[in-house]
Amino acid sequence: xxRLRLNWIPGTPSLIWLGIGGLCWLPTTVLGPSAWVFxxxxxxxxxAFTFKKARLIPHQSSIKIHRKTPARFLCGRASxxxxxxxxxxxxxxxxxxxxxxxxxxxxxxxFELVRVDAHQTIQVSYTIHxxxxxxxxxxxxxxxxxxxxxxxxxxxxxxxxxxVKVYPDFQLIPEERLTAxxxxxxxxxxxxxxxxxxxxxxxxxxxxxxxxxxxHVDWKASARRQKLIVRQxxxxxxxxxxxxxxxxxxxxxTISGATRLDHSMNxxxxxxxxxxxxxxxxSMVCFSNQIQAYMPSTKGRGVMxxxxxxxxxxxxxPVESDYWQVTAEAMHLLKRRSLIVFFTxxxxxxxxxxxxxxxxxAASRHLVLCVVLSEPGILKSARQMPxxxxxxxxxxxxxxxxxxxxxxxxKMRSKGILVLETTPESLTVNLIRRYIEIxxxxxx
Numbered sequence: 001x002x003r004l005r006l007n008w009i010p011g012t013p014s015l016i017w018l019g020i021g022g023l024c025w026l027p028t029t030v031l032g033p034s035a036w037v038f039x040x041x042x043x044x045x046x047x048a049f050t051f052k053k054a055r056l057i058p059h060q061s062s063i064k065i066h067r068k069t070p071a072r073f074l075c076g077r078a079s080x081x082x083x084x085x086x087x088x089x090x091x092x093x094x095x096x097x098x099x100x101x102x103x104x105x106x107x108x109x110x111f112e113l114v115r116v117d118a119h120q121t122i123q124v125s126y127t128i129h130x131x132x133x134x135x136x137x138x139x140x141x142x143x144x145x146x147x148x149x150x151x152x153x154x155x156x157x158x159x160x161x162x163x164v165k166v167y168p169d170f171q172l173i174p175e176e177r178l179t180a181x182x183x184x185x186x187x188x189x190x191x192x193x194x195x196x197x198x199x200x201x202x203x204x205x206x207x208x209x210x211x212x213x214x215x216h217v218d219w220k221a222s223a224r225r226q227k228l229i230v231r232q233x234x235x236x237x238x239x240x241x242x243x244x245x246x247x248x249x250x251x252x253x254t255i256s257g258a259t260r261l262d263h264s265m266n267x268x269x270x271x272x273x274x275x276x277x278x279x280x281x282x283s284m285v286c287f288s289n290q291i292q293a294y295m296p297s298t299k300g301r302g303v304m305x306x307x308x309x310x311x312x313x314x315x316x317x318p319v320e321s322d323y324w325q326v327t328a329e330a331m332h333l334l335k336r337r338s339l340i341v342f343f344t345x346x347x348x349x350x351x352x353x354x355x356x357x358x359x360x361x362a363a364s365r366h367l368v369l370c371v372v373l374s375e376p377g378i379l380k381s382a383r384q385m386p387x388x389x390x391x392x393x394x395x396x397x398x399x400x401x402x403x404x405x406x407x408x409x410x411k412m413r414s415k416g417i418l419v420l421e422t423t424p425e426s427l428t429v430n431l432i433r434r435y436i437e438i439x440x441x442x443x444x
Contacts, residue, residue, distance in 0.1 A: 075168055
């Protein structure tokens with residue numbers, strides 16, 4: 001059964017006169033039932049006036065509303081939404097708007113009453129803050145429309161649904177961004193020079209000379225120039241960087257205002273930006289009990305765009321991560337020796353045995369850097385000077401957790417795995433610093 005929907009709402013002036021109309025029935029208490037004519041006359045006049053006002057509200061087909069959204073939404077950053085309202089009728093209108101924004105968006109300002117004159121187009125803007133990454137959906141735009149005076153309102157809706165992408169915002173950490181630039185400034189001086197030779201990386205085109213390998217002839221360029229042209233190759237300058245992002249249940253814990261996964265994403269994006277300036281090839285795998293997202297090897301200016309497109313919809317899953325399967329697939333995909341940056345969490349020696357064995361297997365062919373985050377609250381509890389019995393137990397429990405993690409990480413180091421343990425606030429700077437140290441030391 002279809003529910004009855006009332007699209008007409010009395011305005012404030014109308015409700016005031018309705019209250020006055022109730023007083024018209026008071027004479028019946030003194031003069032008797034014959035005085036009902038006062039009330040009847042009032043109600044007939046009220047309905048006639050309301051009907052006249054309702055006819056002054058244009059039909060919905062004469063009112064057009066369009067929503068304009070930004071090309072890219074960034075999680076946690078304010079974005080402006082613009083609504084274009086077109087009144088194609090010959091009558092002025094008043095509108096009270098309500099846009100159906102996604103549940104994860106926070107509306108910063110309320111909509112105000114707007115007036116649109118005949119044959120006029122205006123723009124209404126409001127600001128939102130996305131609080132969650134991924135695909136988010138806008139719904140209908142609903143408005144109450146009235147003629148000047150706001151005697152009666154008619155509720156209308158426009159089907160302008162759309163789905164938008166909300167990307168992670170790694171620029172929320174300007175101090176770390178500045179520090180990374182400072183590190184790069186000193187590093188650029190020591191960048192290797194170009195090397196020509198029997199490499200696989202394209203360097204330039206030049207005319208063919210006797211003795212050149214005919215396999216390097218660029219036939220399309222030769223046809224355009226009407227002479228033989230060869231591709232000049234150089235030894236690869238960039239290295240292969242593979243980011244492996246654990247999206248299992250351990251990465252869903254919230255520390256310092258964000259999940260471990262979100263902190264890791266921000267650091268991975270900054271690493272991608274720095275590595276792309278170095279000319280390195282970037283690839284990425286996001287996994288839990290299966291691979292959730294994969295970015296093939298990418299180089300140059302397209303790295304950041306590809307990484308953002310890969311990460312925006314990735315969420316932590318409430319399942320155990322399958323390190324055996326993911327490591328096996330990564331070994332199959334990585335043909336060249338690579339620096340594998342593995343973001344995960346380690347609790348104790350027993351729980352990390354599978355992770356350590358698989359990273360050790362990867363370390364036989366590649367250079368593996370395991371990145372884990374420390375919980376600032378646990379560190380604070382372990383370092384505090386207890387003043388009561390509760391704090392003594394709290395310090396003992398925190399110290400035990402740190403010792404278990406320390407043993408697990410030392411076991412990884414003994415297997416030839418590099419380990420970076422840091423707090424969320426220092427993650428990006430320490431990761432970039434370690435990456436640069438690896439590059440300058442030629443460890444890869």
